[in-house]
Amino acid sequence: MDALASQAAIAQKTWELENNVITTTASAAAADPSKLDQSDSIFFYDDVAQVKFQQDKPWSNDPHYFKRVKISALALLKMVVHARSGGTIEVMGLMQGKTDGDAIIVMDAFALPVEGTETRVNAQADAYEYMVDYSQTNKQAGRLENVVGWYHSHPGYGCWLSGIDVSTQMLNQQFQEPFLAVVIDPTRTVSAGKVEIGAFRTYPEGYKPPDDPVSEYQTIPLNKIEDFGVHCKQYYALDITYFKSSLDSHLLDLLWNKYWVNTLSSSPLLGNGDYVAGQISDLAEKLEQAENQLAHTRLGPLIAPPQRKKEFFGELQEDSQLTKITRDSAKITVEQVHGLMSQVIKDILFNSVRQSQKSCSEPSGPEPMVET
Amino acid sequence: MASSSSGLTFKLHPLVILNISDHYTRVKSQLHPPPSVHDASNGVDPSAAPPADPPRVYGCVIGVQRGRTVEIFNSFELLYEPATHSLDRAFLDKKQELYKKVFPNFYVLGWYSTGSDAEESDMHIHKALMDINESPVYVLLNPSINHAQKDLPVTIYESELHVIDGIPQLIFVHASYTIETVEAERISVDHVAHLKPSDGGTAATQLAAHLTGIHSAIKMLNSRVRVLHHYLLAMQKGEIPCENSLLRQVSSLLRRLPAIESGKFQDDFLMEYNDTLLITYLAMLTNCSRHSRRGGRTPFV
Numbered sequence: 108m109d110a111l112a113s114q115a116a117i118a119q120k121t122w123e124l125e126n127n128v129i130t131t132t133a134s135a136a137a138a139d140p141s142k143l144d145q146s147d148s149i150f151f152y153d154d155v156a157q158v159k160f161q162q163d164k165p166w167s168n169d170p171h172y173f174k175r176v177k178i179s180a181l182a183l184l185k186m187v188v189h190a191r192s193g194g195t196i197e198v199m200g201l202m203q204g205k206t207d208g209d210a211i212i213v214m215d216a217f218a219l220p221v222e223g224t225e226t227r228v229n230a231q232a233d234a235y236e237y238m239v240d241y242s243q244t245n246k247q248a249g250r251l252e253n254v255v256g257w258y259h260s261h262p263g264y265g266c267w268l269s270g271i272d273v274s275t276q277m278l279n280q281q282f283q284e285p286f287l288a289v290v291i292d293p294t295r296t297v298s299a300g301k302v303e304i305g306a307f308r309t310y311p312e313g314y315k316p317p318d319d320p321v322s323e324y325q326t327i328p329l330n331k332i333e334d335f336g337v338h339c340k341q342y343y344a345l346d347i348t349y350f351k352s353s354l355d356s357h358l359l360d361l362l363w364n365k366y367w368v369n370t371l372s373s374s375p376l377l378g379n380g381d382y383v384a385g386q387i388s389d390l391a392e393k394l395e396q397a398e399n400q401l402a403h404t405r406l407g408p409l410i411a412p413p414q415r416k417k418e419f420f421g422e423l424q425e426d427s428q429l430t431k432i433t434r435d436s437a438k439i440t441v442e443q444v445h446g447l448m449s450q451v452i453k454d455i456l457f458n459s460v461r462q463s464q465k466s467c468s469e470p471s472g473p474e475p476m477v478e479t
Numbered sequence: 480m481a482s483s484s485s486g487l488t489f490k491l492h493p494l495v496i497l498n499i500s501d502h503y504t505r506v507k508s509q510l511h512p513p514p515s516v517h518d519a520s521n522g523v524d525p526s527a528a529p530p531a532d533p534p535r536v537y538g539c540v541i542g543v544q545r546g547r548t549v550e551i552f553n554s555f556e557l558l559y560e561p562a563t564h565s566l567d568r569a570f571l572d573k574k575q576e577l578y579k580k581v582f583p584n585f586y587v588l589g590w591y592s593t594g595s596d597a598e599e600s601d602m603h604i605h606k607a608l609m610d611i612n613e614s615p616v617y618v619l620l621n622p623s624i625n626h627a628q629k630d631l632p633v634t635i636y637e638s639e640l641h642v643i644d645g646i647p648q649l650i651f652v653h654a655s656y657t658i659e660t661v662e663a664e665r666i667s668v669d670h671v672a673h674l675k676p677s678d679g680g681t682a683a684t685q686l687a688a689h690l691t692g693i694h695s696a697i698k699m700l701n702s703r704v705r706v707l708h709h710y711l712l713a714m715q716k717g718e719i720p721c722e723n724s725l726l727r728q729v730s731s732l733l734r735r736l737p738a739i740e741s742g743k744f745q746d747d748f749l750m751e752y753n754d755t756l757l758i759t760y761l762a763m764l765t766n767c768s769r770h771s772r773r774g775g776r777t778p779f780v
Contacts, residue, residue: 247570360672370669432765448693
């Protein structure tokens, strides 16, 4: 048990490095007597510094100025819950926070009573009155930060900016700088078991980025793939890290004492049946498309490789359609297998009690993973 | 404090807890700004800054009540007037209106505050809220970080009319609650609390993340079961007086295993299993077809 515990500790440290959660503990203020003040200093809103930053406008010279985003635990939770509550309807809201050098810090988020954000540019206009009211009451209640961005959801089709989103964001970046766009996919979050979120800023009109940004691959459904492809060069993604206060971490640790029940009892296979079926049918369509393309080119080996050389995701290697499809199928499968693993584990834990009478029929685990 | 006899079950969402904690941290850090910011401007000696009294924050909790279950989903801040010991009513109404637009199903269920214990002055506020909701709840968060504590420092109080010394009075009584969550909430809380890898990573890291999550949950289950086991052993040896009600509960718990044992379940389970294996098989086929020779022939026969 001890070896396991120390292994777990090492694993945790590795993740603390790999992952990007920075608990605002007294890393820089080890010797400082007022340790507690220093650690939660990110929560302090410095009026003077913020106003000065607004006047300086260092971002107007460099379209790539902001590189990082720090999201508070509370903002993340609120955004994900709101996005999920919309179901399959896109919802949107605003984020409040401040800036810090080349990072935008998101402290809080709130929902807007607007629907159908993918059908018009500046859907926010409907909710201006709400925004003003909310900001005013917030300032009174002690939340002094300004609106620093907007978020919306793409239920089931990934985190990227559609054509409408790009136009909206370009408008925002002209008049409301500094502004950030965040996209959340609540369906994929639940299906994959990890938060699907992306933070973006658009380039100004006509600006060519000096180098192709390498972005993480994600599967896009067929009906949206054109929209994605046309606009994917017009914006760039920012790195997201999360932070939480010392009180937050303490509470979250204690929360785990009650939470483990939910982790064990969650059944992703049951909850995501619809979504997975949709993904598989989409994959089938893509396969048919690929097959048709291959069947039509008789001079397959000569023409196919150079034609398929797409710089779709900034990768200059050959990314044929079939490769993409394979990756998609691998992703779906991995998620399914994870879900099945949970079910099998639960079955073994709670069902195979009378082992002397029943022969142990369940195998020890599922088949090996699909190699990607 | 007596415990509640109203028979209501309370469900608390983690969002509320994080909301209150964030509110408190914000107010505290505005009152006591970090030393680095002000050393040039004020000349305030930072070491003299430590708070004498942590500020109390107040707010309202909203949610739904369905039958006997009260589910607290969300919360927002309120203004407190120390002069009248009451909350700013106009502000509450305004905020409530705003929240109604976005969450039309939720209504005011009660209020929250921070501190270590419920105080007399809290009763005023509680009574004032009674005209919105005839039986408001009071959620109290204890913001002092005590690492020895194993339980969440959140208590829920209800008000009950008790006759004390012949005078009917409202007093606060404890109510028990459970933490309730939707899947999305659980994942994001897990994400922030347990340092899961933020990007896709390889299949191996995803697998590791998933399994470790389940592993920690099972470890918890194991430790709880051990506690029970230890307790029962002690009872058997006679070290602890026999408590029949507890024994009954343990016995009923044990009788619930196996959880499901019927032919139909086995069929459905194996069908699901086979479906997943089929998906894996298909994915393997697709994968292999990618590597097959890219001739004029289609890879699919």
